[in-house]
Amino acid sequence: MTTRQPKPDSNGVSEQADTLSGPPTPRPRIEILNPKPDRLRIVRELSYYAIPVLLIFAIWWLAIEIFSIKAYLLPYPHDVLATLWTERVQLLQEGWVTLQETLLGFGLAVVVAVPIAILVTFSRIAERTIYPLLVITQVVPKVAIAPLLIVWMGFGISAKILLAFLVAFFAIVVNTATGLGSLDIKMVHLARSMGASTWQIFVRFRLPNSLPIFFAGLKVGVTLALIGAIVGEFVASGQGLGFLTVVAMGSLKTQLVFAAIIAMAVVGVGMYAAVEALERLLIPWSRTGARRGMEALS
Amino acid sequence: MTQTPEVSRRGGDETRDALIVVDSVVKSYRGKRSITHALDTTSLEIAQGEFVSVIGPSGCGKSTLLMMIAGLIPPTEGRIFVGGEEVTSAIDDVGIVFQEDLLLQWKSTLDNVLMQGAFRDISRDQLRERAVGMLEMVGLSEFADSYPDELSGGMRQRASICRALVHNPSVLLMDEPFGALDAMTRDQMALDIQGMWADTQSTVLFITHSITEAVMLSDRVLVFGPPPGRLVEEVVVDLPRPRHLSVREDPEYAALVGRIRTLLEEMGVIRDYTTAEA
Numbered sequence: 001m002t003t004r005q006p007k008p009d010s011n012g013v014s015e016q017a018d019t020l021s022g023p024p025t026p027r028p029r030i031e032i033l034n035p036k037p038d039r040l041r042i043v044r045e046l047s048y049y050a051i052p053v054l055l056i057f058a059i060w061w062l063a064i065e066i067f068s069i070k071a072y073l074l075p076y077p078h079d080v081l082a083t084l085w086t087e088r089v090q091l092l093q094e095g096w097v098t099l100q101e102t103l104l105g106f107g108l109a110v111v112v113a114v115p116i117a118i119l120v121t122f123s124r125i126a127e128r129t130i131y132p133l134l135v136i137t138q139v140v141p142k143v144a145i146a147p148l149l150i151v152w153m154g155f156g157i158s159a160k161i162l163l164a165f166l167v168a169f170f171a172i173v174v175n176t177a178t179g180l181g182s183l184d185i186k187m188v189h190l191a192r193s194m195g196a197s198t199w200q201i202f203v204r205f206r207l208p209n210s211l212p213i214f215f216a217g218l219k220v221g222v223t224l225a226l227i228g229a230i231v232g233e234f235v236a237s238g239q240g241l242g243f244l245t246v247v248a249m250g251s252l253k254t255q256l257v258f259a260a261i262i263a264m265a266v267v268g269v270g271m272y273a274a275v276e277a278l279e280r281l282l283i284p285w286s287r288t289g290a291r292r293g294m295e296a297l298s
Numbered sequence: 299m300t301q302t303p304e305v306s307r308r309g310g311d312e313t314r315d316a317l318i319v320v321d322s323v324v325k326s327y328r329g330k331r332s333i334t335h336a337l338d339t340t341s342l343e344i345a346q347g348e349f350v351s352v353i354g355p356s357g358c359g360k361s362t363l364l365m366m367i368a369g370l371i372p373p374t375e376g377r378i379f380v381g382g383e384e385v386t387s388a389i390d391d392v393g394i395v396f397q398e399d400l401l402l403q404w405k406s407t408l409d410n411v412l413m414q415g416a417f418r419d420i421s422r423d424q425l426r427e428r429a430v431g432m433l434e435m436v437g438l439s440e441f442a443d444s445y446p447d448e449l450s451g452g453m454r455q456r457a458s459i460c461r462a463l464v465h466n467p468s469v470l471l472m473d474e475p476f477g478a479l480d481a482m483t484r485d486q487m488a489l490d491i492q493g494m495w496a497d498t499q500s501t502v503l504f505i506t507h508s509i510t511e512a513v514m515l516s517d518r519v520l521v522f523g524p525p526p527g528r529l530v531e532e533v534v535v536d537l538p539r540p541r542h543l544s545v546r547e548d549p550e551y552a553a554l555v556g557r558i559r560t561l562l563e564e565m566g567v568i569r570d571y572t573t574a575e576a
Contacts, residue, residue, distance in 0.1 A: 186396045189370045195390040195417040204416065208404050285404040285445050 049269070075255040083255040084262060090244070091263045097240045098229055099267050101157055105164020106225035106271075109172050110218070112165075117176035138170040142228060146235040160232035160240065167228030168221040175217025179210030208283075215279040222271045230264065241267070316343035317468060317501045318367060323376035325362050326526075335526035336362045339376070342520065342529055346468075349495060349502040351512035353558065354522030354530075355565070360505045363527075364471050367503065368392055381468060390418070392469045393462030393500070397477040399454035401446040401461075408433065408442040411461045420465060432460040435497075436490050452483035456490060463494055470500040474507060485543055488514055492540060509558045513551060514541055521561050530565070533558055 057077040064074055071079070084091065119126045142163055153159040183206045191201045233242025241260050248256035325337040337359030344350050352360045365371045366378055369385040378385045380392075393414070401410045411429040415422070433442055436456040438449075446454050455475060462470060475491075476484040488511055495502060506512050512519045516535050523530040535554055537545060545551050 184398065184400060186398060187400050189365070189368070189388075190394055190396070190400055192370060192388040193368055193390060193392050193394050194414055195388075197417075200417055205402070208402070211404075283404065285447065 072252050072254050075258060079255050080258040080262070083259040087256060087259055091241075091259060094239060094241045094244045094260070095263045095267055097157070098226070098233065098242065098264070099271075101160040101229035101232070101240065102164050102222075102226045102267070102271065104157075105161045105228060106168050106222050108161065108165045109168040109221055109225065113169055113172035113221075114176055117173050117180060120173070120177045121180040134170055134173060137166065142167050143231055143235070146231055149232070150236045155236055155238055160229045160237070163232040164225040164228035167231075168225035171220040171224060172217045175220070176210065176214050179213030179217070180206055182213060183209045211283045215275065215283070218275050218279075219272060222275050223268055226264065226268045226271065315346050317346045317348075317381055318342075318344040318503070319379040320363070320367070321377045321379070323363075323366065323373045323378060325359060325366060325371075326374050337366075338526040338528035340527075340529050341376075342532075344501055344503060347499055347501055349504065349515055349517045351504045351506055351516040351519045352522060353506055353509060353512045353519055353562075354527055355524050355562070356507075357525040358522040358527030359525070360522060360527065361473050364394075364473050364503060364505055367469070368394060368471055389469070391467050392471060393465070393467040395455075395459050395462045395470075395472040395475040397474040399446070399451075399458040401454055401458055403446055406443050406445060407438060407449065407457045410446065410457055411464050414461050414464050418465060425464060428466070429460065429464045432464060432494065433457070435493065436460060452479050452487065455479060455487065459487075459491065459494065463498060463500065466498060467500060470495070470498075470502045472502065472504045474505055476511065477507070484508070484511065489543070491515060496540065509555050509562075510546065513537075513554045513558070514543075514545060519554075519558060521558060523565050531561055 060074075060077050063069065064076060075083075116130060120130055121127075145166075146159075146163055149159040149162055153162065187205060187209075188201060191205050196204065229240070230242040233240035234246060237243040241264050245257055245260045248254075248260060320340060320342045323337065323340050324335075327334045327336060336357075340359075340363065352363065354360055362371070366373050367380065367385065369378075369380075369388045372386075380389055401407075402413065405413065408426075408429060411433065412425060415425040430439070430442070433439055436459070438453060438456055438460070441449055441453060446457070449457065455478070459472075459475065462472075472491075476487050479487060491504075492515060504512070504515060513533075513535055519533040519535060520529055521531045521533065522528065533554060537548065537551060537554075
C-alpha cells in the first residue's frame, strides 16, 4: 500500500441537501504516502559525516604542503590515521575509560535531573530556591573546581564521573523542566473535563508531551558530559583519552595527540547518535517533516 | 426570554427545562494593584438541546463564561448549574472544543478521539464504534491511523470536534473553534457541526467572532458588550432547520445578521472581519 485514493465525488448531485445525512462536500485531496523502508539510511547518514571530515582532511593536508609545517606541529592526516591503527589497543583502552566516565556521569545527571525538574515544575518554592542554586553551579567554571574534586576524591574514576555529571546536569534539568512546562494550559483544562486526575494528566499528557524537549536536553547533556570527563582527565589522571593527550603532548608525540582527539570525537558522536536513535525509537511521532509538507499542501 | 422556535428542529417550547443556568455570575481577577473585571453580572439559561451562540468583542468574558460553565474556573460571585446540579469542580458530562485543536501529537487521529474515554467508565467497543462512525461522517476515515502532523488544520479541528462529541455529552462547549481556519473551511465546518449536533442531544454553547456563523448555527445568539462583559441582548434565530449555506441569501437571515451587527456597531466594537458579506 503506497497511496490512498480520495473518494470520488459520488454525492455531487445535491451536496447541500446531503450535508446532514450523506457524506459531506468534497474534502481536500491529500494523499498520505507510506514511503518504502529506507534501508540505505545508515549509509546515507554516515556519508553526511564523511563528506565534511574528508574536506577537513584535504584542507589540513594542503595547509601542510603550502606552508611547509613541521610534523611535530602538525602531522600529515595519513600519519595520524596510521597512528590511529598502530596505537589502536591503547586508544581503545583509554577510550573505554573515558566512555565509562562519561556515561556514568551522564546517567547520574539524568537520574538526578529528572526528579528535580519535576519538583521545579510543580512547586513554585522549589523553582525559586533550586533554580538560583543551579545557575550558580552552572556559571562556576568546572575547570576551576576540578582540582578540588581530585583532592577530595583521588585520581580514580569517581572525580571524573562527578565532573561529567556537573557539566551535563544543568542542560538536562532546564530542558526537562521546560518540556514538562510546555503543555498547553487548555490541554490541561480539556484533560480535566475528560475526568483525568492530576496524576493521570501528568502521565498521559504532560510526560509524553515533554519528550522532544527532554531529548534535546539529553543530546546537549551527553556531549557536555564528555567534556567534563576529559577536563577531569586533563587535570589529574592515570588513564583516559584526556590523560593520553597530556602524556603524548609532553613527549611531543603530536600524531598521538591528534589520534586521541579523533578518538574523543568518535566517542562523542557515537553517544550523540545513540541518544538520537533512542529518540527516534521512543518518539517516532516527533517529525517536523510531515507537518511541513502538509502545510505546503493545505 | 422569548423563545418561540416554531419551526426549530428541536420543536421546543418555553417550558423546556433549562440545562444550563447561570445565575448572577461575576468574574474578576485580583492583581497586585488592580482588579480586572472579566465578566459583569450575567444571568442566562440554556435549554436542553438548544444551540446558543455567544458573540461579542475580545475580552468581553465569553471564554471566561465557558470555562466557568465547564467548572474549570470558579466564578467570583453567583452560581452556575448544569443539569440541576451546582457546578463546583470540573464537570465531565461535557465536550470542549478550543480554537486550538489540542490533539496529542503522539497518538493517531482515532486514538485521539478515543482519548475522551480514557478516564471514563465507558465500554471500549461502543466508544470505538462511535468514534469510527464520527470520523467517517466528517470524512476522516482514511486518516484514522494518521498522526495529527499529517493532517491539515481543518482536518485536525474536525477530529477534535469528534473527540468532544464521541462520549455523547449533554453539553458541548466551543470556544471559537473555527478561529484558526480559512473562510471556506469554516463554511464546511459549520455544516459539519450542524450535522453532528443533529445526531446528538447535546446542548451547545458556541463562542464566535463571526456574526454569520452565529446566526447560521444557532437557535439563539447572545450578544455581549465590551469589557467588562455582560449580556446586552439576545437574538432569537427562527429559521428552519437544517440550514444550508444558501440561508445567507434569505432576507430574514440577512435581517438578523444586520441587527446583530448594528448592536455591535452601537457599542463601538466592530472588530469582526466577516461581516462584510452581510
